[in-house]
Amino acid sequence: NVDINRVESGLTRHELDFLWGINLSRALTLSLKNAAKIFKFQILSAGRVQTPMLHFLIEREREIAKFVPTPFWEIYAILDTNPELTLSHIEEKFWDKNKAEEVLAKCKGKEAIVSELTKKAVKKAPPNPFDLTSLQTEAYRYFKYSPKKTIEIAQKLYTAGHISYPRTSSQKLPPTIGYHEIITQLGKIKAYANLSSKLLSFKELKPNEGKKEDSAHPAIYPTTEIPNVENLSKDELNLYDLIVRRFMATFGEPAIRETNTIIFDINGEKFKVTGSRTIEKNWMDFYGKYAKFEEIELPEMKKGEIYQVKKLEKLDKETQPPQRYSQGSIIKELESVNLGTKTTRALILQTLYDRGYIEGTSIKITAIGMKVGEALEKYVPDIVSEELTRNFEEETEKVFEGKIKREEVVNKAKIVLKKISEDFKKNEILLGRELEEALLETKDKQNLLGPCPVCGRKMRIAYSPKTKKYFAGCSGYPDCKKVFPLPSSAKITYEGRECEFCKTSIIKVVRKGKRPFTMCLDPMCKSKENWGKKDKSIKE
Known part of the structure; x- marks a missing residue:
């Protein structure tokens, strides 16, 4: 049987996200294109949940910036x-x-x-059984997996039949899933054999369920389709072990x-x-x-x-300022304020990373992220409204409940979007100029590669039209002509330290599909004397 209301609710959310994303991202990109002098083309994105999420993180950054410490004493x-x-x-x-x-x-x-x-x-x-948010939070806590990575691993385990559907907000484990059968099967895995026997000796198997429900799916649990653990990757084994042990723990007696x-x-x-x-x-x-x-x-x-x-x-x-959110804590916080859904939060957070709006595991707003957020707040305030996003989430839920029609919600969204688009167009030039200023500042910061070993001024990433290659050159040129070659087809970032041998900057080199590595700028440095040589002590 097809749940039509659920289908309509899903379509409503898809339409809203499409209308918001395609229109606002284009408006943002065009404002830069039509106003900028240097950055004529740079893809910038905004979205129905993405932009309020960015604004949410900016607010925490502002709290930290304006925080004034108060002295106190302890004895x-x-x-x-x-x-x-x-x-x-x-x-x-x-x-x-x-x-x-x-x-x-x-x-x-x-x-x-x-x-x-x-x-x-x-x-x-x-503990309560895992819903997606608590799984992502715990996976970050124990393994430092990003929310996106956690859902990707969980999806693989689900596709292989080893766990239940992971995109759930439920903390309920109904008896119909077959507690006894699952625990019996888990006992066939050596690591869980004793725990399984112990659970099966209980007079009653009753999980400590949480309050959250999801009418479509139960909480996350291991299925009777147990894996050959030797065939699991390290990440898959880590997450599977966490899910199995959490499932078993929910049936345990309270600890004293x-x-x-x-x-x-x-x-x-x-x-x-x-x-x-x-x-x-x-x-x-x-x-x-x-x-x-x-x-x-x-x-x-x-x-x-x-x-x-x-x-x-x-x-x-x-006194200390508020802590920055981690990738684990932000997902939990966004759920508490009803921003995004259990499925989209991790993906949108990753988008903010990919766009360069945020950085670090302790989430920090970048210069371009701050400028985009501030400019949108200043010129198009409706787009950053958490309340507006929540209202549409609530109306999408009403579609699921059969209280209103999808067309009503989408038409209302189009009216709001039209006003936002008009604000964009009216402030396009001012918005574009502020965005370009932030991009230039960000680009300039990214190009710095530490001090010049000759004159002490800044080394920068530069491009040679003659050789069509990037190199590290002193900002003091032509007074100082110190240069170093750089690896091609790679992202180069300064590590904030110098080589102990040649005293040039240590850089990180990231190439697509390859393991990142660090090196100093000087190709003749003693640290590189064994590069390319095979270790003869290693037997074939």
């Missing part, structure tokens, strides 16, 4: 025990330096007396963790130390190396015991 007491025990003042942060110094003076030369001991056992529930807090009195000032340990692992046994908890076991102490204070410390600290 610690180190006890003369074996091993040493470090206590923190119960106030944790002192915002008044004078007060911190008064406490420090008050405690100097005094003993620490145990005044209070508390132990508390806490149950830690098993004990928190132990000891309060000390040092001349009327309260200090504390807190430890925690796992008493019963339960589900953690199934999750294995992915169940990471800090284990800090404190020594046994009794109320009234006296200990010598070996050292008092006052640490000067400052």
